[in-house]
Amino acid sequence: MKEKELRRSLAVLPIGTVMKLTNLTARQIRYYEAQALVFPERNDGNRRMYSLNDVDRLLEIKDYLADGINIAGIKAIYDQQHQAAQQKAAAQRQPLTDEDVRRILQDEFIRQGGLGHPTPGIQQQRPL
Template sequence: MGRKEIRRSMPLLPISIVMKLTDLSARQIRYYDEQDLISPARTEGNRRLYSLNDVDVLLEIKDLLEQGINIAGIKKIFHMKTVQHHIEDEKNSGKINSDLSDEEVRKLLRQELLQVGRFQKPGMQQREFPRFH
């Protein structure tokens, strides 16, 4: 992890600043934390502190919601990104044959997505995020 990434992952920002940066309410931000989409650090007084990476994720969540994707879909997208990074890391470290074609990698990702979908509760396809007014 480079110095820039370390700085971006440092938990420094209180929720009030994150609200201003993302134009999200405290309730929305806490909800995305409860959904394990972000994982802010906690102070000794149990206050959440957010990193710049957390802000990026919140902005991405906001964009995806505006595109009509529900929380279940967002979780799948984030899971697929994690799987893709894991596959790339293993290819780079030599744990996976680096001769895998892009098509083979996509096939692995598709299989992973189907596996995730299999464990999805019925009814999760409906809009899952709460209404914030």
């Protein structure tokens, strides 16, 4: 199920094909690139080459624009999506550190009144 995404990421479409697929003008497609909304590759002749993912993104951009969202707004959407994905990726590389687990269990212990005398501000770091 990973071979598929690789194909969709292959930049093999010239701008002319993308124009027909999206009904956008070359001017618009290049403009969206200038606005960092899409990142086509370049071939040896400096020609832009787009992947199917790029086409999907362009269609998505077209829809957002049709809904009245401006370039800045679309950029904001992609920015937060990128950040979210990046954080999840980081979370899987480095699950929960021993210290995280200790802190979580300690907070829960204190919250349940495990200690006879709640002392805000004084959190002891006793090993579990």
